[in-house]
Amino acid sequence: MHRYDENTDHLARSVFEYALERVRMDPPSLDGPKSAAYLREVVGETITPAGIGGHEALRLFVEHLAPACISVDHPRFLAFIPSAPSEASVLFDLVVAASSLYGGSWLESAGAVYAENEALSWLAGLAGLPETAGGAFVSGGTAGNLSALVAARAAAAERREHRPKRWALLATGRSHSSIQAAADVMDVDVVLVEPDRHGRMTGSALGKKLDELGDQREGLFAVVTTAGTTNLGVIDDLETIGYLAKTNDLWMHVDGAYGGAALAAPSRRHLFNGVEHADSIVLDPHKWLFAPFDCAALIYREPEVARRAHTQHAGYLDPINDRDEWNPSDYAHHLSRRARGLPFWYSLATYGTDAYRDAIEKTLHVADEAARAITDRPYVELLEEPTLSIVAFRRLGWEPSDYQAWSHRMLEEGIAFVLPSVFEGETMLRIAIVNPATTIDDIELILDALA
Numbered sequence: 030m031h032r033y034d035e036n037t038d039h040l041a042r043s044v045f046e047y048a049l050e051r052v053r054m055d056p057p058s059l060d061g062p063k064s065a066a067y068l069r070e071v072v073g074e075t076i077t078p079a080g081i082g083g084h085e086a087l088r089l090f091v092e093h094l095a096p097a098c099i100s101v102d103h104p105r106f107l108a109f110i111p112s113a114p115s116e117a118s119v120l121f122d123l124v125v126a127a128s129s130l131y132g133g134s135w136l137e138s139a140g141a142v143y144a145e146n147e148a149l150s151w152l153a154g155l156a157g158l159p160e161t162a163g164g165a166f167v168s169g170g171t172a173g174n175l176s177a178l179v180a181a182r183a184a185a186a187e188r189r190e191h192r193p194k195r196w197a198l199l200a201t202g203r204s205h206s207s208i209q210a211a212a213d214v215m216d217v218d219v220v221l222v223e224p225d226r227h228g229r230m231t232g233s234a235l236g237k238k239l240d241e242l243g244d245q246r247e248g249l250f251a252v253v254t255t256a257g258t259t260n261l262g263v264i265d266d267l268e269t270i271g272y273l274a275k276t277n278d279l280w281m282h283v284d285g286a287y288g289g290a291a292l293a294a295p296s297r298r299h300l301f302n303g304v305e306h307a308d309s310i311v312l313d314p315h316k317w318l319f320a321p322f323d324c325a326a327l328i329y330r331e332p333e334v335a336r337r338a339h340t341q342h343a344g345y346l347d348p349i350n351d352r353d354e355w356n357p358s359d360y361a362h363h364l365s366r367r368a369r370g371l372p373f374w375y376s377l378a379t380y381g382t383d384a385y386r387d388a389i390e391k392t393l394h395v396a397d398e399a400a401r402a403i404t405d406r407p408y409v410e411l412l413e414e415p416t417l418s419i420v421a422f423r424r425l426g427w428e429p430s431d432y433q434a435w436s437h438r439m440l441e442e443g444i445a446f447v448l449p450s451v452f453e454g455e456t457m458l459r460i461a462i463v464n465p466a467t468t469i470d471d472i473e474l475i476l477d478a479l480a
């Protein structure tokens with residue numbers, strides 16, 4: 030340990046060989062979960078006083094552990110929100126690991142932070158935020174939403190003379206589950222705005238709610254919009270909400286964890302009009318921007334406000350805090366951090382933003398074709414036209430248990446990973462297409478299996 034000798038070199042070759050083989054797989058095998066009892070039997074105890082050795086541990090991983098994990102980048106992994114990291118991003122993740130970077134401060138990682146900020150600037154520019162906007166890469170949309178809302182509340186507390194009895198944020202029932210989770214952690218109330226029939230928060234519904242609240246508005250500090258809901262991919266009315274946020278002294282947060290990537294797609298950019306009013310925005314490169322887990326971009330219009338909310342203070346941190354430099358640790362609820370924006374940065378730098386635009390447009394095109402293929406088949410029915418790359422539909426005549434059995438069989442047979450979801454009490458199927466390797470043939474294969 031802690032010595033690079035001949036054995037280490039031998040192990041390095043095996044590890045790199047496997048990593049390369051995995052990156053080359055086209056497509057990877059879908060794989061799937063196994064029971065703990067099964068894994069106990071084939072893998073057994075791995076942590077021993079003497080160690081089992083790197084080659085044996087790698088063998089166990091390759092033969093038993095990796096096949097017990099679903100390959101998120103498989104073109105027919107269409108459940109939840111998949112991930113499709115580019116080759117460059119995955120390879121550079123190895124470099125990040127090998128480089129022992131501490132990504133929290135400029136002092137320790139100026140070069141890495143510079144590159145991460147380049148990637149953040151590109152995203153901020155897509156959203157039409159001012160050049161002074163900035164933030165940090167965090168572990169996911171959940172962490173990003175929480176950190177943004179903590180900054181939002183701190184900003185309101187700074188601005189206002191009186192503390193309310195209870196703080197509250199506005200959202201809809203279609204907001205991601207992480208918004209309620211953030212509210213729970215912060216002990217703030219969630220005031221629900223009624224979504225329209227497509228599941229969007231509109232300016233008029235928000236205005237109505239604000240009127241209804243009357244003088245109970247005192248504790249409101251933020252309105253949480255969603256740009257691409259997780260279930261259906263619809264986008265709130267950012268333009269009017271942005272206006273109302275401004276005139277009502279509310280911080281406008283845009284949760285674009287999934288959908289924000291479509292800011293780069295000219296065919297959908299207009300749906301995001303008003304996003305430039307955001308005080309904070311979250312986009313997950315590990316979803317639709319071709320970066321490996323875990324990587325979410327959190328960007329503030331006025332980073333200084335967030336810095337005051339999040340900077341940790343202690344004698345041992347003075348050497349960092351006393352310098353007037355950009356420290357990613359200042360912009361979220363974290364301190365030590367992996368420079369997790371680097372694989373995304375490297376991918377952007379490698380292929381260029383045009384390739385990103387084209388790849389995202391491609392997935393959108395396949396989603397449109399999928400909608401058409403569903404319309405063409407008598408036994409399935411589209412819930413509604415997709416806004417982005419999530420397509421939701423029902424199999425006519427099926428009970429929830431039919432959906433579950435079918436979904437289970439698809440995974441078991443290594444065909445596809447598609448899960449039912451629930452929309453307004455109804456079980457339905459939902460596919461999320463973020464992988465440019467997913468083709469209409471893949472979708473048709475799945476639709477035919479539903480006949």
Ligand SMILES: *Cc1c(COP(=O)(O)O)cnc(C)c1O
Pocket residue numbers: 110168169170171172205207255257258259284285286287288313325
């Ligand atoms: C996925 C998602 C999140 C949560 O992101 P994680 O990276 O899984 O924490 C938040 N909001 C929306 C809209 C999402 O789709």
